[in-house]
Amino acid sequence: MTRPLRLVAVSGGLQRPSKAAALAEHLMDLIAEEVLCEQRLVELGQLAPQLAGAVWRSHLPETVERDLVAVEQADILVVTTPVYRGSYTGLFKHFFDFIHQDALIDKPVLLAATGGSERHALMIDHQLRPLFSFFQTRTLPLGVYATDKDFVDYRVQDEALIQRAALAVQRALPLIALTRHASPVTAEEVVAA
Template structure:
């Protein structure tokens, strides 16, 4: 796939998932603002080959295609449910399979969901360092939402404010990257 895609990836381990819905909502909004297409995946999309994989080559073809789509994305919206103050193990395993250069310079919006406020630092203490390792361009605004931040699946005004702030930051980067790519292609 080409890099005309905004890709969302959620660390949820089951469906339906509030984390995946949240990641999808942010991904769709960013794609719309950037005038690009979007795709959203979660751990379950990688199938059973993920658990035993020691490299991307060990994954089945469908899972390898998901990984390649993540690598090729123009920007990523990453989200994880919070378990005991961190992301899920299989979520981390997905990124353990990547080469450290695969995400270099890629704009990334971080999101996380959890049962309460005590997990709110997961984006700063777990997700941000993980994507900094990959030298991704992690947006300054990250979004943590607890179950009480949603009413009938609709985010609160405070969460929407953070989402809009992150979207504005990401849109600037995506447009700048597209312009730079167009100039380089000339």
């Protein structure tokens, strides 16, 4: 019996609507077209008031804890963040500081970012990839970077970006397939089905 994969996206966008969230949803939808999965989007901008000032995970409210557990139990992660001063947002890093350091080992992670111009496109490889290497994830081969001009009304519209996102997902599918084979259905999941 095959269960849907748990696909979780984390958007570091601080506003709503957010281009980072829109890009995350676009990437999740592309993956869902290819793989049976349950989707969940974690918008850090919505959690900001609950994360502020927290130093220990035990001090976080239950709503934030549920999102942390969802990320830790995900089969596939999509992470997006706006570029802020050449890197990911502080809130994005603060959230991932609460993730257990061994919880993401070997999980496929699709890296994505949004920025005002192409100047920050290498942020994916210079900032995001090292962060997720620390967690020993399988960062997927292609990252997806989008600029403000790639969106219309917070929807992905630029054809080159649409093609790059599709290529990133296609290149990710073999690694996602490995995840499917590595995550057998548990007895609890059989009973729940």
